[in-house]
Amino acid sequence: MQVSRKELVAVLSPFNPWWRGEPIADLPAWKRAAWSELDRWVASPPVHRAILVSGARQVGKTTLLLQQVDALLKQGVPSANILYATFDHPLLKLAGIEAVLEAWREREPRADGPEYLFLDEAQFIRDWGTWVKHQIDFNKQRRIVFTGSAMPLVQTEPESGVGRWHTIRLTTLSFYEYLQIKQLQLPLLPPLASLVELFEWPQPRFYRARELAAPYVGHFHEYLIRGGFPQTAQVESITQAQRLLREDIIDKVLKRDMTALFGVRRVLDLEHTFLYLCMHDGGLLNISDLSGNLEVKRPTAQHFIELLEACHLIYRLPPFGYGKDVLKGRFKIYLADAAIAPAVLLKGKGVIDDPALLGVATETAVFKHLFARYYARNVRFTYWHGKRGHEVDLVAEIGQQLIPFEVKYRAQHTGARELKGLIELCAQKDIARGYVVTKSLDDFGPMTELPPASAAVTRIMRIPAPLLCYWMGASELRQPDAEDA
Structure with a gap:
């Protein structure tokens, strides 16, 4: 024709x-x-x-x-x-x-x-x-x-x-971009060109940043459930924003784009696969459990995972290491935006009142911000699992550097006992600095109670999640350099 x-x-x-x-x-x-x-x-x-x-x-x-x-x-x-x-x-x-x-x-x-x-x-x-x-x-x-x-x-x-x-x-909107689009009048936070600058801050500057950041926390939680899509960010109702996210974005990808781009015919099985991933956001992918629960063959389930990644709905992180360590390991799955799981699972604002769900959403948002900040430098992101069973949520391999990030989004103050995996990895790999993403604005600053063996070579900085995501989004406006993290 x-x-x-x-x-x-x-x-x-x-x-x-x-x-x-x-x-x-x-x-x-x-x-x-x-x-x-x-x-x-x-x-x-x-x-x-x-x-x-x-x-x-x-x-x-x-x-x-x-x-x-x-x-x-x-x-x-x-x-x-x-x-x-x-x-x-x-x-x-x-x-x-x-x-x-x-x-x-x-x-x-x-x-x-x-x-x-x-x-x-x-x-x-x-x-x-x-x-x-x-x-x-x-x-x-x-x-x-x-x-x-x-x-x-x-x-x-x-x-x-x-x-x-x-x-x-x-990627979807950073927390910084979200605030700019909403045109919110908030106290200006101190500028930060790179995370490493925090290690040079005097103590009074941490106190001042905490005070200025207080109004940001509520907006950060709303950002987690509203979504980092320009359309959903500007809708007044959170319920409507989640409906738009579910119907106008997710459903169109699964029901239209997958068929048009990849010729997918088993759309219902694909939807069930995505629903499974929404229920396991931030977790390790067990492909046998997925295929068994959904009653699809393992190669089919694996193919669906690859298609969802191809359409930018998920990220896959391999385990830290090379060769057999990666081939034998399981991928860690993050959704493209923290608000996707609450929207698909019809959780609404309930995520804010559920510490476990809020922690998962925060970890997803943290990864997205780090990925958006550093992807242009071909940074390799992995997670680490030690022989003693300890883990580290994210490891960024930037050139010859390893920069670990552990997310502890909970009310309790974060001490060395809660960071056994991070401390073990830093000591094992002689890592110069690591970061802990926290919940409370009071849980902000360098850790001083590290074990002697690791304190000699490693510095660990605690950063509240709203501040980390804000600074990562703001610093994305300039080109990253070797000392960004």
Whole structure:
């Protein structure tokens, strides 16, 4: 079936109001932390590559693209040289990329200077890998930005993508971004460029930070149950926010995207698998237990897990180590956002009153913030399980450094007895510093009661979760350096 150019122009025109000299409607003033990286690659790319903006549904990928279009127009780029097209639209998907480009050029003759192509949901472009490869190799005047589910895009034709695009990973909103979007008037917290700076703070500064952070705690708990999606963050009712998260985001991924992208037919089994993971957020994946409970074969269950990760609904962390340690170990599963499990399991605000559920949600949020902060440096995240049965929730391998994080989100003060795994790992690997994520604002500062053997080589800092997530989100606005953690 052929789609006429007239029909294509009729579809493209509303998506490209700048062709008519009109502004982009309803463009928010706030920008995601990833904006600066995207702007840098579009304005003056260090190498000639396409840019892939990847992330879950409704995290703001399209808004990010349109904000970049707006910036280009304000810089004087000719409107005729900018195209936005979403291949989620059935007619554009049917026509194909070349027909879309021809319709664009029939409507808007090219002006001098580079062309800018912003292609949404690019996974629906036929033979997209070959097309992108050809464009990057032979058309130096085109700068291409495309969105989609990064993992299926990359895994479909990995060889085509080598050196052809730069990936910008867009997670759900950080706690810092959430507060900016809500436009809340809160006391300004002291700036922190890197966590390591805390070890140089004088004691009075910790006291002052605790006082300033008091109004943040309630908003942090609401953030955990409302969700880090721009749409849910701005809905007044938490109940409605959770419904939107459940119906507009999760259900569409499971029931529509999985079928369209991967040809999944056993949608009910896939939903049950995801429900199982929501009930075990932050826990170790027992694939035998999962397949047994859901009555699906082990390879099928494993395949579902990989698809959920590909669509950015979950993260998988291997155990610390290499070779057999990883092959024999079990993956740790985190959901893409702390609010997903409460929304799917219909927990509502009950999470705040349940210490166990609140602890799980906090650990998920902490991991998401650390991942978002450091992914660009190819940081490897694992968890650690020692021979004595002690564990450490998260270990970040940053270059030659190991930075462990233990989450203890509970009312009690955190002492050395509660950190046997962290202390054991630090002593075993001669780790210079580690972090404990706490609940109480009073549980903030360097630990002084460490065992003599570990105190000689290790410093441990206790940081309340709202402060850690705030600072990780705020510092994401700049490029990480070697001493960030």
